Amino acid sequence: MTAAPARRPDRSTASWRLSDRLGLGLAWLLGLLFCAIAAAIVIYFLVEGIRYLRPNLLVTNPAAASSESQSGGFLDPLLGTLIVGAMAMAIAVPVGIGIAVWLSEFGRPTGLARVAESSIEMLAGEPSVVLALFGTILFTAPALGFLSQTTHGVVLGQSFFATAALLSLVGLPLVVASTREGLQAIPSHVREASYAVGKTKIATTRRVLLPAARPSVVTGTMLGLGRVISDTAIVLLLLGGTLTFSTANSTPVLGLLRGTGDTLTGYIYYNAPTGDGNQPSKAYAATFVLLLMVLALNLGVDFVLSRSRKAVTWR
Amino acid sequence: MDEDPFLERGNSISQDQRAELGLGALVFVVVALLLAMLVFVFHEAWPSFAHNGLGWFGGGGNVDNQIQAIFNSGEYKTAPVYTFHAWPLIWSTLLITIGAVAIAFVSALFIAVFMVEFAPPWLRRILEPVVRLLASVPSVIYGLAGVLVLVPFIGNHLIAQSEKASVTPTIQLSGSSLLAAVLILTVMIAPIMIAIFADGLRAVPRGWLEGSLALGINQWRTFWKVAVRTARPVLVAGTVLATARALGEAIMVSMVSGGVGFAPNPVDGLIFFFEPSQPLAATIIRNTEGLSSPPMKHTLYAIAAVLLFSSAMLSVIGWATKQPMRRYGMVP
Amino acid sequence: MRKPPPVRRLTGNEGYAPRVEVAPPPSEVSARTAGQNGNGHRPSSAFAAPSSRTTRGTSIAIERMQVEELSVTYGSKPAVKSVSLPIRQGEVLALIGPSGCGKTTLLRSLNRLTELTRGASASGRITLDGVDIASMEPTALRRRVTMVFQQPNPFPMSVFDNVAYVLREQASRRPRRAAVRGAVHEALARAGLLDEVADNLGHPALRLSGGQQQRLCIARALAAYPEVLLLDEPCSALDPQSTRLIEELITKLREDVAVVIVTHNLQQAYRIADYVAFMYLGELVEYGSAQKMFGAPRQSRTREYVSGAFG
Numbered sequence: 002m003t004a005a006p007a008r009r010p011d012r013s014t015a016s017w018r019l020s021d022r023l024g025l026g027l028a029w030l031l032g033l034l035f036c037a038i039a040a041a042i043v044i045y046f047l048v049e050g051i052r053y054l055r056p057n058l059l060v061t062n063p064a065a066a067s068s069e070s071q072s073g074g075f076l077d078p079l080l081g082t083l084i085v086g087a088m089a090m091a092i093a094v095p096v097g098i099g100i101a102v103w104l105s106e107f108g109r110p111t112g113l114a115r116v117a118e119s120s121i122e123m124l125a126g127e128p129s130v131v132l133a134l135f136g137t138i139l140f141t142a143p144a145l146g147f148l149s150q151t152t153h154g155v156v157l158g159q160s161f162f163a164t165a166a167l168l169s170l171v172g173l174p175l176v177v178a179s180t181r182e183g184l185q186a187i188p189s190h191v192r193e194a195s196y197a198v199g200k201t202k203i204a205t206t207r208r209v210l211l212p213a214a215r216p217s218v219v220t221g222t223m224l225g226l227g228r229v230i231s232d233t234a235i236v237l238l239l240l241g242g243t244l245t246f247s248t249a250n251s252t253p254v255l256g257l258l259r260g261t262g263d264t265l266t267g268y269i270y271y272n273a274p275t276g277d278g279n280q281p282s283k284a285y286a287a288t289f290v291l292l293l294m295v296l297a298l299n300l301g302v303d304f305v306l307s308r309s310r311k312a313v314t315w316r
Numbered sequence: 317m318d319e320d321p322f323l324e325r326g327n328s329i330s331q332d333q334r335a336e337l338g339l340g341a342l343v344f345v346v347v348a349l350l351l352a353m354l355v356f357v358f359h360e361a362w363p364s365f366a367h368n369g370l371g372w373f374g375g376g377g378n379v380d381n382q383i384q385a386i387f388n389s390g391e392y393k394t395a396p397v398y399t400f401h402a403w404p405l406i407w408s409t410l411l412i413t414i415g416a417v418a419i420a421f422v423s424a425l426f427i428a429v430f431m432v433e434f435a436p437p438w439l440r441r442i443l444e445p446v447v448r449l450l451a452s453v454p455s456v457i458y459g460l461a462g463v464l465v466l467v468p469f470i471g472n473h474l475i476a477q478s479e480k481a482s483v484t485p486t487i488q489l490s491g492s493s494l495l496a497a498v499l500i501l502t503v504m505i506a507p508i509m510i511a512i513f514a515d516g517l518r519a520v521p522r523g524w525l526e527g528s529l530a531l532g533i534n535q536w537r538t539f540w541k542v543a544v545r546t547a548r549p550v551l552v553a554g555t556v557l558a559t560a561r562a563l564g565e566a567i568m569v570s571m572v573s574g575g576v577g578f579a580p581n582p583v584d585g586l587i588f589f590f591e592p593s594q595p596l597a598a599t600i601i602r603n604t605e606g607l608s609s610p611p612m613k614h615t616l617y618a619i620a621a622v623l624l625f626s627s628a629m630l631s632v633i634g635w636a637t638k639q640p641m642r643r644y645g646m647v648p
Numbered sequence: 649m650r651k652p653p654p655v656r657r658l659t660g661n662e663g664y665a666p667r668v669e670v671a672p673p674p675s676e677v678s679a680r681t682a683g684q685n686g687n688g689h690r691p692s693s694a695f696a697a698p699s700s701r702t703t704r705g706t707s708i709a710i711e712r713m714q715v716e717e718l719s720v721t722y723g724s725k726p727a728v729k730s731v732s733l734p735i736r737q738g739e740v741l742a743l744i745g746p747s748g749c750g751k752t753t754l755l756r757s758l759n760r761l762t763e764l765t766r767g768a769s770a771s772g773r774i775t776l777d778g779v780d781i782a783s784m785e786p787t788a789l790r791r792r793v794t795m796v797f798q799q800p801n802p803f804p805m806s807v808f809d810n811v812a813y814v815l816r817e818q819a820s821r822r823p824r825r826a827a828v829r830g831a832v833h834e835a836l837a838r839a840g841l842l843d844e845v846a847d848n849l850g851h852p853a854l855r856l857s858g859g860q861q862q863r864l865c866i867a868r869a870l871a872a873y874p875e876v877l878l879l880d881e882p883c884s885a886l887d888p889q890s891t892r893l894i895e896e897l898i899t900k901l902r903e904d905v906a907v908v909i910v911t912h913n914l915q916q917a918y919r920i921a922d923y924v925a926f927m928y929l930g931e932l933v934e935y936g937s938a939q940k941m942f943g944a945p946r947q948s949r950t951r952e953y954v955s956g957a958f959g
Contacts, residue, residue, distance in 0.1 A: 113343065234567055
């Protein structure tokens with residue numbers, strides 16, 4: 002066996018044109034710069050969050066006060082985030098699946114289908130402030146007064162119901178897009194096999210297609226939930242911004258949902274230096290908790306995707 | 317005669333028909349709601365536009381004072397005042413949005429190329445989840461970091477005392493500025509763009525890249541000319557998405573941009589970057605207490621209508637740019 | 649743009665390349681039917697020749713590349729074991745063998761594409777015109793030794809841009825369209841595609857039929873005037889009509905370029921090859937002229953493979 006002569010490695014760039022070398026250099030430079038900035042952001046919030054997060058913050062309620070020790074924790078805002086998240090997705094998921102199924106499996110008249118697709122896409126790009134403003138007209142209408150409180154004949158229009166309703170619009174496009182993708186990825190021979198044994202389209206969808214598209218549905222739900230709990234504008238305008246739950250009446254659940262409150266995002270906004278509360282330490286702590294929730298959702302999406310890739314192949 | 321055991325319960329045709337009608341009705345209701353939202357917003361916005369005409373978009377007068385006057389007129393039940401010239405706000409919006417998208421686009425493209433093709437595998441494994449995490453961070457958190465870190469840094473270290481003194485009569489230079497807004501917005505939208513671009517680049521068939529390498533073209537050129545070119549529809553889609561997000565970002569920007577309806581003036585030289593500003597979306601957030609005053613409400617809806625229209629236009633532009641690319645097989 | 653180098657037709661008077669006289673083959677190999685070689689019967693020694701060979705044979709063949717004791721391993725698995733063979737301009741070399749025998753790996757070593765796979769290592773030597781290819785720039789090597797793949801992979805551009813791609817990217821300044829037009833036309837003509845696309849060179853390449861796409865890939869490979877053309881089962885994804893066109897094309901091309909083709913289709917190898925190398929489990933079992941390999945192979949394993957006892 003002859004000895005291998007000195008090999009020029011395939012990655013040497015000596016013979017490349019100058020513009021190519023500059024391009025590669027820029028890619029490396031920006032890539033490493035990005036790593037540095039990302040590390041800085043992550044470490045910053047990690048450090049500050051750990052510094053200011055105390056367990057008792059999670060179980061005490063906020064109080065309007067100007068000192069750190071007296072302004073309490075963020076129990077109600079934390080619960081508020083969970084409540085609006087759950088309510089918004091409880092609306093967005095069934096509606097989103099229904100729309101996705103209709104678009105993917107039925108889709109006639111085509112005019113309606115195209116308008117529906119365009120409006121969902123438009124909704125995806127719409128600023129949440131605009132949605133929030135729309136919510137203020139909608140929920141101050143007397144007809145919808147039952148969803149919030151009415152004082153002196155003026156409908157307040159701010160409640161958990163109102164917030165959740167508009168937040169569901171924020172999560173809806175993600176559920177629709179993801180479910181549609183999942184349904185369209187199923188090859189047609191699966192559908193044909195089901196029709197061939199006499200099953201109706203709707204039964205096929207319920208029994209065969211949706212279960213197969215479940216990873217996509219779950220992914221879309223988690224992504225939508227992520228967007229929902231990250232939103233601040235709708236919360237600011239439609240939830241009332243009271244530091245603790247302010248129930249509408251004494252009915253156990255409905256009273257709470259018709260009343261006002263706050264979420265973590267609103268709480269952070271309030272406690273930032275630009276907000277009324279101005280307690281940055283509390284803001285850091287709440288940030289840490291919110292970031293953990295977002296991270297958990299991201300990991301959940303990764304987990305679902307990796308499992309689904311191993312599970313099903315359409316041979 | 318026995319029932320045929322193979323028939324579904326109920327006539328199978330009508331089952332499908334009912335499902336189709338039901339789901340179709342659902343879709344119709346949702347679409348109707350969204351269209352109603354369009355109509356409502358423009359309807360509420362109309363008085364402000366009607367009163368100001370095209371001057372709504374123009375300049376003239378101190379926009380902060382105008383807002384105050386509008387609010388007062390509704391609050392104190394005097395004759396409604398609608399005078400509103402939003403040019404400083406529009407100008408701020410354009411500067412901040414275009415600035416952030418431009419910087420983010422270039423950075424995101426190179427970073428995505430780096431991440432997909434040239435980064436060592438261990439670095440790639442770290443970068444990919446980090447990018448996704450950063451893309452899902454709530455904007456208020458970026459705003460918090462901006463206010464607590466970026467603004468003081470700019471205020472104390474980048475703006476000289478002399479510069480502050482030179483403009484004191486007109487405005488305050490405090491670090492809450494155009495620069496802060498552009499930077500923080502860039503940081504917010506870049507990970508989103510990187511994630512979308514990387515997905516598009518990864519979807520390029522490897523056969524094309526191998527074919528180009530086998531023809532003797534070097535790795536950078538191969539990736540740039542084949543993969544990036546193939547992924548152009550994805551680049552467009554990602555940019556449109558990011559621009560829409562940047563345009564509509566109200567909370568974060570309102571925290572760092574200065575809250576003064578001032579039109580930053582490039583002629584001012586370096587100070588231009590440090591001037592405070594207030595884009596359209598942030599204006600809405602800053603004035604939400606004024607919703608009870610009807611003229612204020614109409615003005616805010618007018619701003620919302622402009623934002624709504626812009627984001628719809630962006631979607632249309634995104635759709636329109638994809639069409640020519642369909643021809644060459646880059647978009648299915 | 650630099651004018652492309654003229655087609656190098658070697659005359660055999662260069663100092664380094666051994667001249668090999670190749671006798672023109674007899675007119676037809678006797679067409680005996682494939683013997684009763686199923687189920688353990690003794691395989692017949694004649695290869696079933698359904699059609700006559702399309703090659704005529706050239707009178708000189710100039711050695712362009714020499715593979716010396718090449719071994720390639722992926723991780724710990726050896727893919728190619730100590731193979732030596734010559735590659736000559738003026739003849740078509742077919743690499744045949746069952747799947748997994750290493751013929752594709754050998755082909756990809758000729759233009760150093762194996763280096764792109766992580767964990768691949770090689771020993772031995774391959775020379776191009778006397779120069780060790782390991783000491784060349786890979787990009788320079790690959791412009792002289794180009795490859796056409798099994799799946800047609802034209803870029804998502806127009807026909808013109810596909811063929812002009814190499815010319816544009818190799819030049820130090822992007823040449824104007826007029827400058828490359830001549831080269832593009834010539835490459836398309838050599839690939840036999842010019843007539844079909846001449847009226848619309850802006851046609852998207854992905855809208856061509858499979859056979860046209862593959863010929864486009866061949867044109868693209870020819871555009872830079874390579875010296876060796878490597879073909880990795882180019883017709884396996886195509887219909888018989890396109891296959892025939894490409895085989896005729898290969899036969900015409902071998903005057904100008906050394907052609908190495910990997911094929912699992914024995915009939916195809918019979919039709920177009922001048923020399924055949926049979927590989928099995930990474931080793932070169934036998935190498936010889938096509939008549940010998942198909943008519944009277946020396947090794948029993950070659951005989952078995954060629955008569956279809958295994959594949």
